[in-house]
Amino acid sequence: MIVVLKPGLTQEEIHKVVERIESFGLRAHLSEGKERTIIGAIGDERLLADQTLESFPGVEKVLPILKPYKLVSREFQRANTIIEVNGHKIGGKKIHVMAGPCSVESKNQVLESAVPVKEAGATFLRGGAFKPRTSPYSFQGLGEEGLSYLAHAREVTGLPIITEVLDPRDLDVVYRYTDILQIGARNMQNFKLLTEVGKLNKPVMLKRGMSATIQEFLLSAEYIASEGNRKIILCERGIRTYETETRNTLDLSAVPILKQLSHLPVFVDPSHGTGRWDLVPPMALAGIAAGADGLLIEVHSHPELALSDGPQSLKPDKFAALMKDLKKVAEALGREI
Ligand code: PEP
Ligand code: MN
Numbered sequence: 001m002i003v004v005l006k007p008g009l010t011q012e013e014i015h016k017v018v019e020r021i022e023s024f025g026l027r028a029h030l031s032e033g034k035e036r037t038i039i040g041a042i043g044d045e046r047l048l049a050d051q052t053l054e055s056f057p058g059v060e061k062v063l064p065i066l067k068p069y070k071l072v073s074r075e076f077q078r079a080n081t082i083i084e085v086n087g088h089k090i091g092g093k094k095i096h097v098m099a100g101p102c103s104v105e106s107k108n109q110v111l112e113s114a115v116p117v118k119e120a121g122a123t124f125l126r127g128g129a130f131k132p133r134t135s136p137y138s139f140q141g142l143g144e145e146g147l148s149y150l151a152h153a154r155e156v157t158g159l160p161i162i163t164e165v166l167d168p169r170d171l172d173v174v175y176r177y178t179d180i181l182q183i184g185a186r187n188m189q190n191f192k193l194l195t196e197v198g199k200l201n202k203p204v205m206l207k208r209g210m211s212a213t214i215q216e217f218l219l220s221a222e223y224i225a226s227e228g229n230r231k232i233i234l235c236e237r238g239i240r241t242y243e244t245e246t247r248n249t250l251d252l253s254a255v256p257i258l259k260q261l262s263h264l265p266v267f268v269d270p271s272h273g274t275g276r277w278d279l280v281p282p283m284a285l286a287g288i289a290a291g292a293d294g295l296l297i298e299v300h301s302h303p304e305l306a307l308s309d310g311p312q313s314l315k316p317d318k319f320a321a322l323m324k325d326l327k328k329v330a331e332a333l334g335r336e337i
Pocket of ligand 1: 132164184185186
């Protein structure tokens, strides 16, 4: 980082700043100009919280050079991360579509989505057994019973499953059933949960918080990576804006930005991103066109009866039609689906 000092400091005041920098194991390279002195702090500046230096009376400005996240950054690893799950490679040429109901409601209801999405070409089955609901009076999910229905659908269809873990206390049970752990938007900054999944050897999909910046999103991924688990999928699922036509504003520019800044696979969730089933196909196509490695899409056989997110759920026939269009876009981009 570059530390710009205020004009007119004494040698002793400059020395205090240098001492502080060196106390973090960094080298301080002094450059004394006619009007200003600047210090180049050389080494891993992440060790040095910039606020500490900015509160020194002689320091005018601190300009970080490195990104605050490391392990998940493209600077750290140039090649794309490819995550292997049950023989599927996520983050490579093939685009993966994870589809299924918002919530697991019954054994049959899961199958009514799982069978047709598999037929249409989805490679993973999604479904929530532990649901993060805005209202405490809304359906909260079936818990372990729901996980067993997902496992049953996996047996029937062969589709690996992805499901959300809400709380570190549920981690054991969710871990036993699922192939990919999902951390939802509301938990993107649940640092205890991130730390716990970081200790596991199971892929994690981390969804962007609804008011998280891209930097905050990547720092949350860094929490997981820094504990050892590097199998992380990032998922853009829309952010809160002033727009009311949609449930969220799907930030598609996040896709190429995340691909530039990070080596991790990036997915798009057009269902939560829009809150409207009619907008899911165009935004799914746009997500792939923007460079996403996969999609998370809600599908329900009877959206009008769904216990959560019916208005944004595609019926199986609409999903199958979307898969055909996605194939064309994927092929045009030199990818597969
Ligand atoms: C979900 O995928 O079921 C979900 C609750 O999404 P989000 O965390 O993005 O709201
Ligand atoms: Mn949902």
